[in-house]
Amino acid sequence: MTAARMLSISKLGKSFGSLVVTDKLDLELGAGEALGIIGPNGAGKTTLMNLISGAIVPDTGAIRFDGRDITTDSPQRRCRAGIARTFQIPHPFGNLSVFENLLVAAAYGSGKREAEVVEACGSILDMTGLLSRANRRAETLTLLERKRLELARALATEPRLLLLDEIAGGLTEAECALLVETVRAIRTRGTAIIWIEHIVQALLAVVDRLVVLNFGRKIAEGEPRAVMSSAEVREIYLGIAA
Amino acid sequence: MTAASPRFRMTTRTRVSSWATIGAAILTAGLAALPAVASRGLIQDLFFIFTMLCLAQYWNLLAGYAGLVSVGQQAFVGLGAYTLFAATILAGIEPLTAALLSGVVAAAMAVPTAFVVFRLRGAYFAIGTWVAAEVYRLVLAQVKELGGGTGTSLTMSVVSSTAGLDWVSMAFGVRTPAARDIVVYWAALALLVITLAGIYWLLRSRFGLALSSLRDSELTASSIGVDAFRLKVFVYILTAAGGGAAGALIFLQSARISPDSAFAVLDWTAYVIFIVVIGGIGTIEGPIVGAVVFYFLQTYLAAFGTWYLMLLGALGIVIMLIAPKGIWGSIADRFDLHLFPTRRRLVVTSTRRTGDDRQRARQSGPPSGQMRR
Numbered sequence: 026m027t028a029a030r031m032l033s034i035s036k037l038g039k040s041f042g043s044l045v046v047t048d049k050l051d052l053e054l055g056a057g058e059a060l061g062i063i064g065p066n067g068a069g070k071t072t073l074m075n076l077i078s079g080a081i082v083p084d085t086g087a088i089r090f091d092g093r094d095i096t097t098d099s100p101q102r103r104c105r106a107g108i109a110r111t112f113q114i115p116h117p118f119g120n121l122s123v124f125e126n127l128l129v130a131a132a133y134g135s136g137k138r139e140a141e142v143v144e145a146c147g148s149i150l151d152m153t154g155l156l157s158r159a160n161r162r163a164e165t166l167t168l169l170e171r172k173r174l175e176l177a178r179a180l181a182t183e184p185r186l187l188l189l190d191e192i193a194g195g196l197t198e199a200e201c202a203l204l205v206e207t208v209r210a211i212r213t214r215g216t217a218i219i220w221i222e223h224i225v226q227a228l229l230a231v232v233d234r235l236v237v238l239n240f241g242r243k244i245a246e247g248e249p250r251a252v253m254s255s256a257e258v259r260e261i262y263l264g265i266a267a
Numbered sequence: 268m269t270a271a272s273p274r275f276r277m278t279t280r281t282r283v284s285s286w287a288t289i290g291a292a293i294l295t296a297g298l299a300a301l302p303a304v305a306s307r308g309l310i311q312d313l314f315f316i317f318t319m320l321c322l323a324q325y326w327n328l329l330a331g332y333a334g335l336v337s338v339g340q341q342a343f344v345g346l347g348a349y350t351l352f353a354a355t356i357l358a359g360i361e362p363l364t365a366a367l368l369s370g371v372v373a374a375a376m377a378v379p380t381a382f383v384v385f386r387l388r389g390a391y392f393a394i395g396t397w398v399a400a401e402v403y404r405l406v407l408a409q410v411k412e413l414g415g416g417t418g419t420s421l422t423m424s425v426v427s428s429t430a431g432l433d434w435v436s437m438a439f440g441v442r443t444p445a446a447r448d449i450v451v452y453w454a455a456l457a458l459l460v461i462t463l464a465g466i467y468w469l470l471r472s473r474f475g476l477a478l479s480s481l482r483d484s485e486l487t488a489s490s491i492g493v494d495a496f497r498l499k500v501f502v503y504i505l506t507a508a509g510g511g512a513a514g515a516l517i518f519l520q521s522a523r524i525s526p527d528s529a530f531a532v533l534d535w536t537a538y539v540i541f542i543v544v545i546g547g548i549g550t551i552e553g554p555i556v557g558a559v560v561f562y563f564l565q566t567y568l569a570a571f572g573t574w575y576l577m578l579l580g581a582l583g584i585v586i587m588l589i590a591p592k593g594i595w596g597s598i599a600d601r602f603d604l605h606l607f608p609t610r611r612r613l614v615v616t617s618t619r620r621t622g623d624d625r626q627r628a629r630q631s632g633p634p635s636g637q638m639r640r
């Protein structure tokens with residue numbers, strides 16, 4: 026039993042037809058650690074997130090969480106175990122209000138009664154800047170607000186591991202700085218984070234470690250600034266980011 | 268963080284909802300007392316409305332909330348009805364007790380049925396439920412003790428063994444058939460009140476919120492810990508129980524059963540869907556409006572036979588096209604009227620500085636350049 030190894034992924038593989046999207050991937054994450062993932066479009070970042078959260082099942086390899094094998098667990102089971110995620114393309118409950126989106130997540134994700142989670146939901150809405158939208162139907166939100174709702178809803182489940190998939194795209198510098206502040210605050214509470222983001226500056230301000238994916242393979246891993254200055258990463262990454 | 272006083276509160280109440288609750292209670296009391304003054308015909312008509320409304324609420328819960336578009340709910344009406352006949356005729360059980368048993372048996376039969384039909388999706392699910400109902404119909408047509416394919420009737424002695432019948436005969440000075448109508452009317456009213464209150468309670472619990480979340484996105488629902496399969500099976504079994512009890516009462520009232528009438532897709536599913544669709548799917552109020560409209564159509568137009576069915580179909584289609592949310596849905600939207608609200612609203616009780624303020628303060632600062640990508 027190693028407390029430090031919260032998430033441990035070994036030789037994970039996933040193909041869609043002949044397209045290998047996750048290729049014998051190994052990854053470890055300690056409790057409370059923040060990991061950034063970058064990589065060009067189609068590198069398999071979202072797929073990795075789907076594999077960890079249980080939205081898709083891997084062809085090979087294993088995922089362990091808290092020392093338990095969760096490779097074939099359903100998404101709802103993983104959520105209750107403490108893994109929450111956001112969707113790159115926001116998927117709100119459109120006919121529910123913003124507040125209800127959080128309420129159902131809090132009640133089911135943490136297994137508490139509704140009345141017990143109202144306060145927490147309100148605070149999360151406050152923290153993510155959605156309080157003024159609380160009683161609006163989620164389908165009336167703008168894209169940026171929907172992205173914030175993705176984060177807020179994931180937080181409502183009281184996760185110990187939070188998976189963020191491109192939540193900073195399209196933000197102004199001020200908004201981005203605010204988001205970074207929010208994610209840092211989440212970290213401070215001890216929540217481990219895996220954050221996929223194209224906006225590297227935002228990642229560098231938060232994460233302890235950076236992983237670069239390309240064609241489903243890990244091509245670099247380590248201290249964020251060191252990784253970013255390696256020649257291979259600069260070539261691949263700046264090639265698409267230019 | 269120190270234990271601060273709560274800053275938020277949740278409410279579901281709307282201005283009219285308290286009045287609606289009081290109104291519903293008064294209406295229920297009035298309906299319960301009605302047999303003292305009403306004609307036998309009115310009691311029979313209301314019985315018809317009550318039972319159809321129960322079935323409509325179940326189908327609404329299934330299709331409108333859980334996304335399970337079944338066209339085979341007649342399976343449970345029929346199973347419930349046959350359970351009543353078997354229990355009273357063959358086992359000598361008192362009819363109202365048998366009706367409760369019908370609910371239990373229908374729920375029990377829903378388990379193996381779900382095992383089969385839940386493997387199917389969308390249109391295949393619908394067809395699967397219908398086939399299952401046909402299978403039950405064909406099986407019961409083989410049971411000679413219950414009249415086989417031609418069916419059977421409840422004997423007078425079975426009917427008069429109904430609990431409370433003697434008391435009603437005496438109290439209202441009516442003969443056995445009229446007394447039976449009154450007793451089953453009360454039973455149907457009780458089932459309706461339990462159904463409406465139960466569904467309302469369910470939708471206001473966290474379970475109802477989970478059902479609504481499923482309707483919007485099953486993918487997201489699973490990611491926040493909602494078990495779609497379990498919820499759906501639960502709703503399926505629950506509505507089967509209600510359908511079984513309603514079926515038992517319907518056929519206790521008519522005192523005659525046959526496989527074709529007990530498992531009639533037209534009566535127990537097509538009309539029921541019509542009620543839900545014209546009234547407004549996905550609301551509690553919708554099916555109530557739909558059931559009343561359907562009653563009047565049935566009363567004044569049923570004599571036109573086939574033309575009546577074509578008219579119902581045409582009306583259903585027209586309403587789906589011009590008012591997809593049904594009659595009640597359109598009214599509710601226009602006047603923001605919710606008699607049985609399930610929407611939770613967040614109320615901020617403390618005026619402490621919020622994150623929104625923080626953000627606004629920041630955004631009103633000096634304009635900054637775009638972030639480098």
Ligand SMILES: Nc1ncnc2c1ncn2[C@@H]1O[C@H](COP(=O)(O)OP(=O)(O)OP(=O)(O)O)[C@@H](O)[C@H]1O
Nearest residue numbers: 041044046064065066067068069070071072073113
């Ligand atoms: N369900 C699926 N079926 C078939 N192919 C898929 C499926 N999901 C993803 N893919 C493919 O797998 C590859 C990796 O997709 P993925 O979404 O993981 O990339 P990504 O790194 O998140 O990219 P982006 O930066 O654009 O979000 C892509 O080529 C994509 O088209």
Ligand SMILES: [Mg+2]
Nearest residue numbers: 070071072113
């Ligand atoms: Mg992606």
